[in-house]
Amino acid sequence: MIPSATLFDPVPIRAVGAMLRAARFAADPSVAARGVCVLLNGQTEFIEKYFEVIDELRSRGFAVATMDWRGQGGSDRLLGDDHRKSFITDFSAYDEDLDTLMNWIVRPMLKDGEKPFALAHSMGAHNLLRHLVRRPGDFEACVLNAPMIAISLRGQREWLVRAVTAFEVWRRNAGGWVWGMEGRDPHNVTFTTQMVTSDPQRFERTQMLLREHPDLRLAGATWGWLAAAMRSMAWLRTRAEAITTPLLVVGAGADRICLTPAARAFAQRLPNGEYFEIADAGHEVLMERNLYRAQFWAAFDAFTKKHRAPE
Secondary structure, three states: OOOHHHHOOOEEEEEOOEEEEEEEEOOOOOOOOOEEEEEEOOOOOOHHHHHHHHHHHHOOOEEEEEEOOOOOOOOOOOOOOOOOEEOOOOOHHHHHHHHHHHHHHHHHHOOOOOOOEEEEEOHHHHHHHHHHHHOOOOOOEEEEEOOOOOEOOOOOOHHHHHHHHHHHHHOOOOOOEOOOOOOOOHHHOOOOOOOOOOOHHHHHHHHHHHHHOHHHOOOEEEHHHHHHHHHHHHHHHOOHHHOOOOEEEEEEOOOOOEOHHHHHHHHHHOOOEEEEEEOOOOOOHHHOOHHHHHHHHHHHHHHHHHHOOOO
16 A cells, blocks of 8 residues: 555645645555545644554545644644744634535545545544534544543633633733743654653654644644633533434543543433543544554444444
8 A cells, every 4th residue: 555645645725714735545445445534633733643544544445534724734824923823713713624625525535325434633523523513414423532522721720711811812812822832832842741642753753744844833822722712612512412423432541631531421421422441541542652552443443343344
């Protein structure tokens, strides 16, 4: 199988308010076809980081469609003063991004009557859940890894974070860095200071990509992004029962970014949801050590086989 890194040919697609960078990859022709899997990355991430995952999906018979969300990766950045800032005014803009990916990339890849699968991480999983509330019939089944149902506030009280966030937006500082993000740059993050994986090789692979392509990097959240995220998480947490698509929610037992208990509780309320937790895995399970990744892929394979066996 030709590796995804060799096949990578970005496709620009126009969403309302931003130009997005998307990509599609054919399944490995030597294995039985399984249809299309939509791969949705998390906040600060980019397509190249997922080449290994894309190849693992292709080796399972899935064609893959993916993109960079607006404001990150190779898609349009939304602030001119510092492109390392993660900014959004409302998560409905991400709804537009996913609708655009579905309309221009995913649907032309499907056979008549076929629905795609999805594999989504963190903020990508959150945005996918929003889509499933709005458009419940779009996907056959979805796997959500460490979904952003609630986030760690680094020991701060939630009422205080909400108050300060509202104040900063009110005083027109929505584009300012959230506490602790000033001066932060992915180039300066080391394996000992990062909080997402216990695998030094996969962490270094991502750092190498950022050194080779510095324009892909994103440093951290702004007050505007945090305000929008908190509104969207509060909205989503009231709608678990409305999501009828079959879902597998994978929790990371050692997640320091998203709150695993919140994901577990959300999954238990889903009408057609399953929950699987990988003890001791960090937030980026798909960038973790092989010990944890093997558990993830075993759960993924069992779940997807129930909903569409290889042809």
